[in-house]
Amino acid sequence: MHILVATAVPVERDAVARAFPGTGPEAAVEVPRPGTVLHRLPDGWDLLAAGVGPALAAASTAAALTAAALDSAPYGLVVSAGIGGGFAPDAPVGSLVVADEITAADLGAETADGFLPVTDLGFGTVTHRPPAGLVRAVAAATGARTGTVLTGSTVTGTAERAALLRARHPRALAEAMEGFGVAEAAAAHGVPVLELRAVSNPVGPRDRAAWRIGDALTALTDAFGKLAPVLRSWNPHER
Ligand SMILES: O=C(O)c1cccc(C(=O)CC[C@H]2O[C@@H](n3cnc4c(=O)[nH]cnc43)[C@H](O)[C@@H]2O)c1
Numbered sequence: 001m002h003i004l005v006a007t008a009v010p011v012e013r014d015a016v017a018r019a020f021p022g023t024g025p026e027a028a029v030e031v032p033r034p035g036t037v038l039h040r041l042p043d044g045w046d047l048l049a050a051g052v053g054p055a056l057a058a059a060s061t062a063a064a065l066t067a068a069a070l071d072s073a074p075y076g077l078v079v080s081a082g083i084g085g086g087f088a089p090d091a092p093v094g095s096l097v098v099a100d101e102i103t104a105a106d107l108g109a110e111t112a113d114g115f116l117p118v119t120d121l122g123f124g125t126v127t128h129r130p131p132a133g134l135v136r137a138v139a140a141a142t143g144a145r146t147g148t149v150l151t152g153s154t155v156t157g158t159a160e161r162a163a164l165l166r167a168r169h170p171r172a173l174a175e176a177m178e179g180f181g182v183a184e185a186a187a188a189h190g191v192p193v194l195e196l197r198a199v200s201n202p203v204g205p206r207d208r209a210a211w212r213i214g215d216a217l218t219a220l221t222d223a224f225g226k227l228a229p230v231l232r233s234w235n236p237h238e239r
Helices: 010-017 054-070 132-142 159-168 179-188 213-233
Strands: 003-007 029-033 036-041 045-049 077-086 096-104 108-111 114-117 145-151 172-176 193-202
Touching: 003 010, 003 054, 010 036, 010 045, 010 077, 010 213, 029 054, 036 054, 045 054, 054 077, 054 179, 077 096, 077 179, 077 213, 096 132, 096 172, 096 179, 132 145, 132 193, 132 213, 145 179, 159 172, 172 193, 179 193, 193 213
Parallel strands: 003 045, 003 077, 077 193, 096 145, 145 172
Antiparallel strands: 029 036, 036 045, 077 172, 096 193, 108 114
16 A cells, blocks of 8 residues: 655654664655655655645645546555644653544634634534544554644644643644644545654643653654554555
């Protein structure tokens, strides 16, 4: 199966590549795509540093999906992966989170009575659900916690915002900035999606000293080493 792994930035992409023995970042073949470039590993794995934020992540992922479809080599799965913020205490720094719901946290309207998601306004989508059986298999293989991963265009920087998000989304375990964009592109192509986040920092008051990006990147490499055989053997018909 042809798998696309979309990260935000190259350091995350290269952390994923290090999970493939003998085919680390230096072994990847660069494949140009409109506005971006794929890093192609053996066995059907394509890695994409899609960009930070939902818009660029969606655009880059859509470019890769479209090119693959036009080449009659469509992807069987898209994985949004990278570092993310964790909602304490359920997703501590260093833990892994796999999304059973990929939810846009700020797609809607602010009203005098609070936030309304676009779905309450009668249009659009705010949540994508990965295949439940695959989520269970990934969680079992990696030890990842399963719950909602929120996508936003702004990194939460206060305890008040973190509490507001958790009140709106009680199953939220992590926050990031690309998953919903990647999921929208995958949905447009009818391709299933996963989101896997390695927690680099707590969601809440901005404290750069609390970020553990290096540890999270190592956890990402370890996770892909464990989940690669799960993804390879997954049968899309057993959703
Ligand atoms: O505010 C800062 O000083 C700061 C320091 C390091 C990184 C950032 C980012 O904006 C990283 C955004 C990037 O990483 C993902 N990410 C990681 N943690 C979070 C989070 O708590 N909330 C949202 N996104 C997060 C995200 O997917 C981006 O790709 C800021």
